[in-house]
Structure formats: C-alpha cells, structure tokens
Amino acid sequence: DAMVIQNPRxxxxxxxKPVTLSCSQTLNHNVMYWYQQKSSQAPKxxxxxxxxxxxxxxxxxxxxxxxxPNTSFCFLDIRSPGxxxxxxxxxxxxxxxxxxxxxxxxxxxxxxxxx
Amino acid sequence: AQKVTQAQTEISVVxxxxxxxxxxxxxxxxxxxxxxxxxxxxxxxxxxIRRNSFDEQNEISGRYSxxxxxxxxxxxxxxxxxxxxxxxxxFCALSEGGYSTLTFGKGTMLLVSP
Numbered sequence: 431d432a433m434v435i436q437n438p439r440x441x442x443x444x445x446x447k448p449v450t451l452s453c454s455q456t457l458n459h460n461v462m463y464w465y466q467q468k469s470s471q472a473p474k475x476x477x478x479x480x481x482x483x484x485x486x487x488x489x490x491x492x493x494x495x496x497x498x499p500n501t502s503f504c505f506l507d508i509r510s511p512g513x514x515x516x517x518x519x520x521x522x523x524x525x526x527x528x529x530x531x532x533x534x535x536x537x538x539x540x541x542x543x544x545x
Numbered sequence: 546a547q548k549v550t551q552a553q554t555e556i557s558v559v560x561x562x563x564x565x566x567x568x569x570x571x572x573x574x575x576x577x578x579x580x581x582x583x584x585x586x587x588x589x590x591x592x593x594i595r596r597n598s599f600d601e602q603n604e605i606s607g608r609y610s611x612x613x614x615x616x617x618x619x620x621x622x623x624x625x626x627x628x629x630x631x632x633x634x635x636f637c638a639l640s641e642g643g644y645s646t647l648t649f650g651k652g653t654m655l656l657v658s659p
Contacts, residue, residue, distance in 0.1 A: 473649055
C-alpha cells in the first residue's frame, strides 16, 4: 500500500546529542512536511518542502534542520536536542498543483524522548 | 490571518449516542479549504474530509456527516450512533488560497464509553 513511513517509531537521545528522524513516502507527492506535536496540542508545522524548495516557519528554532535528497525521502535533524524538544514528530505529504490545496497524508510519527 | 476554533476541548458520550464536533473558522480569502482529521491513541492523523469554499453541500459518509455553513463560518462534524472506536482527538483545519499550509484547531477529544 502507498503510504508515509517514519523511522524509528521511538527515539531516545541524550541532551545535546544530535539526532536524525527519517520519513519516506510511496505516494509520489511533491510536498513533504514536518510537524512537532506535544501532548494535548495541535501539530505545529516546523517546515516543508515544495518540490526542492525549502520553506521554514518563522518560529522554527535554528536547532531544527531538514534535508530532502529526493522526492521520496525527507529527514529532520535536531542538532542539539533540549528537554523541550521531546515530542511526537509527524511527517506528512500532499500533492499540490499551485491552484488547489489537497489533503495531507501523515505518517505514524516518531516519539522523541530526550534524557 | 486565518484561525480555526474548536471550542469543545473534550466530549464524553455513551455508545450509540450522536455527537457533533464544532469548528468555526476565520479567513479573509474567498478561496479556502477545510479539513477534518482524526487522531486515535496510536498517534497517526487520519484524513477524513476536505471541502472547498465553493462547495457548501453537506456530505455523509456512513455514520459521519459534515455541515458546512459559510454564513456562520462553521464546518461541523457529526458522528451518528457513536462507537468506542470513534474515541480519538479530532482536528479541524483550514488552508487558504490556491496553496498554503494548514492551520489546525486545538482539537476536540472524543471519549465514547461502552
């Protein structure tokens, strides 16, 4: 089945130790998103790629970076995780034509714990 | 600026009851899109429906129905004969214009007890 896959599902890292979360998709969608979701809150968009164009949200900390080496894969790098970065990280994809907004399809998420 | 308000933080019902989740939105654009997502305890957001601003027809899908009213800027979601498996957090979301990112409401947690 076509889907959005996130690895790992659970990640434990130490305070200040860089960590990378990965996302892949078989939907061939041109847009990929990374969200951070903390307990009992709505997902918060960190950044997204429209094709190869990177779009950073104004309030996303510099500590968060992203890479999209090809259409199928996207990575979230947290350079120096702090305790406040513990959260669920959700990857999503959508197909956008520039004239219409389509639904986003989400992966199962990676729950990050910072010790 | 766009905004989505889900005033109900948590709703508890007993199985087989009907329940309506409210969503009120604000936007200055004439072209926009509204969405509902379900997030069960497993964590994955599941897409339920997408509606554009030019289509005010209500929609029914099995036990789910949606009432879109531009006059009141609302896009409410009703579950008929609720089931325990409907227990989840439900998010309403909005995107403006031809393409933009989603603005989510804060979500409504629905608890359906047997």
